[in-house]
Amino acid sequence: MEQNIPRKEIRRRSRAACDACRERKVKCIYDGSICQACIELKVACTQNKPRKRRGPESSYANRQRQAMISPSLPESPQTANADVLDELGPPSLIRQIINDWFTLIHSVAPLLHRGQFLGRLENGDTTRDPEFAGLVISICAATVASLKRKSCTNYGEVTVEKCSEVISRNRLLEGKEKMTLEWCQAKYNLSTAIGSEKGMDTSDPFRFIGEASLGVKYLLYHEVAGMGLLMQELLKRLYWLIFAGICTLDMYRRPSFGLLSPNDNLEQLRPLDLVDSQLDPIPTQDHSSWHGDTMSYIPGLNFLSDLFLIWHSSQQTHNRTLLGIQHHIDLVSRALDGLPTELRWRGGLSRPPRSNFGTDVQVANLYITQLHIRSNLLEQLGELRESQDLFPAREESSARQGIIDDLLEILSHMSRETLEANGHCLGPKIRDIGSALLDEVRAGERNGNVSEKARRDLLALLEKLETLDFRPELGYASPA
Numbered sequence: 001m002e003q004n005i006p007r008k009e010i011r012r013r014s015r016a017a018c019d020a021c022r023e024r025k026v027k028c029i030y031d032g033s034i035c036q037a038c039i040e041l042k043v044a045c046t047q048n049k050p051r052k053r054r055g056p057e058s059s060y061a062n063r064q065r066q067a068m069i070s071p072s073l074p075e076s077p078q079t080a081n082a083d084v085l086d087e088l089g090p091p092s093l094i095r096q097i098i099n100d101w102f103t104l105i106h107s108v109a110p111l112l113h114r115g116q117f118l119g120r121l122e123n124g125d126t127t128r129d130p131e132f133a134g135l136v137i138s139i140c141a142a143t144v145a146s147l148k149r150k151s152c153t154n155y156g157e158v159t160v161e162k163c164s165e166v167i168s169r170n171r172l173l174e175g176k177e178k179m180t181l182e183w184c185q186a187k188y189n190l191s192t193a194i195g196s197e198k199g200m201d202t203s204d205p206f207r208f209i210g211e212a213s214l215g216v217k218y219l220l221y222h223e224v225a226g227m228g229l230l231m232q233e234l235l236k237r238l239y240w241l242i243f244a245g246i247c248t249l250d251m252y253r254r255p256s257f258g259l260l261s262p263n264d265n266l267e268q269l270r271p272l273d274l275v276d277s278q279l280d281p282i283p284t285q286d287h288s289s290w291h292g293d294t295m296s297y298i299p300g301l302n303f304l305s306d307l308f309l310i311w312h313s314s315q316q317t318h319n320r321t322l323l324g325i326q327h328h329i330d331l332v333s334r335a336l337d338g339l340p341t342e343l344r345w346r347g348g349l350s351r352p353p354r355s356n357f358g359t360d361v362q363v364a365n366l367y368i369t370q371l372h373i374r375s376n377l378l379e380q381l382g383e384l385r386e387s388q389d390l391f392p393a394r395e396e397s398s399a400r401q402g403i404i405d406d407l408l409e410i411l412s413h414m415s416r417e418t419l420e421a422n423g424h425c426l427g428p429k430i431r432d433i434g435s436a437l438l439d440e441v442r443a444g445e446r447n448g449n450v451s452e453k454a455r456r457d458l459l460a461l462l463e464k465l466e467t468l469d470f471r472p473e474l475g476y477a478s479p480a
Contacts, residue, residue: 018037084170084172096154101143109142113279135182145196145424147423196424200249233271247308251432273299274296291356365426371407372433407430408460420468
């Protein structure tokens with residue numbers, strides 16, 4: 001017997017339902033040209049959305065209401081960093097600091113290609129590339145930290161602390177998925193700048209140089225093959241600048257870490273002796289002439305690297321013997337014998353034809369670094385003799401005196417501007433050498449056999465340091 005089972009009525013969605021009702025899945029009740037629901041929701045009643053489109057409840061209505069309140073604008077190609085350099089200082093001041101970097105400091109830190117860098121700066125890349133903006137500000141920080149006298153008189157509001165704050169506040173060097181050369185360059189600059197202001201015992205400079213070291217190693221192992229000649233050479237230059245910084249930390253007996261590893265091919269890592277036009281033959285802008293257009297500062301960097309390679313070798317366990325240290329002292333003493341003419345020390349004589357201010361800055365850096373390494377190795381030799389209850393050799397005392405004589409000779413003939421262009425790296429080295437002389441004088445006073453010459457040399461060295469030690473609140477303690 002058949003039973004009359006009532007069929008369930010199927011509700012069919014109206015094809016004429018408006019967009020808001022379809023998305024909310026409610027019945028669309030028209031009241032003329034607009035449905036009742038849209039009137040209540042205060043949104044436009046439209047039928048533009050594709051019929052297969054679905055979404056969360058009321059999301060379409062919310063978007064419509066928001067669009068009616070504040071219509072969307074087309075996105076700008078520039079990022080939120082459009083005015084980031086304005087936070088640091090006026091454009092004319094920023095350009096002055098950048099020019100001082102290339103004119104005065106580049107020869108001892110040739111990590112940028114001037115034409116490419118200035119071209120990007122003039123093309124407004126700091127408004128589109130946060131990382132490049134961070135690099136520019138890091139160059140300002142390194143320049144301010146190095147040229148303390150100019151910083152006090154010419155740079156005004158731009159300080160290392162302010163540079164660091166602008167980079168941090170705008171997160172210019174954060175959030176990158178891959179390490180880049182510019183990121184490593186900026187980290188290195190910040191390390192040297194903040195280390196000069198606060199000392200390398202603080203966390204920030206130590207962290208920054210560690211990050212730069214890690215980034216450079218990554219690029220050398222994983223990215224260098226895909227780089228062009230320009231980027232490869234700048235990367236190799238940065239490698240050796242970081243290496244010099246790490247070795248210097250070790251010489252001051254500060255905590256350091258390794259950059260050089262057994263897998264590194266030192267010959268392939270050595271930068272080529274090329275000027276900017278050879279690295280990038282296509283000029284980006286018509287810039288004013290510059291001493292780096294015709295002079296390569298890479299030979300000086302390579303000789304500096306050789307000095308620190310000798311130091312690095314001397315600190316290996318198997319070389320920590322009397323014979324091993326003495327052997328490395330001899331190596332350091334001969335390390336600069338092959339310098340090109342423009343980089344050789346000439347005392348008060350006239351400069352050779354190819355020399356310029358940049359080579360003078362390198363001469364001061366090379367020879368004072370050589371003396372600093374020799375002084376440290378002589379000190380280690382004395383400590384090793386003392387640990388073995390051995391008397392110091394007469395040659396060691398003569399060698400120490402020779403280091404002081406050579407240092408005073410260099411300081412007496414080098415201009416203040418030349419020494420200042422080496423920034424924060426020379427002052428601590430001179431003080432470290434002077435501290436060894438001070439220890440010798442004090443030991444002699446206790447034993448009653450200190451020489452009058454040692455006293456005079458110590459006073460002369462202290463006076464020279466006073467003329468170089470610029471303090472903004474006091475200026476120079478005495479005229480040069």
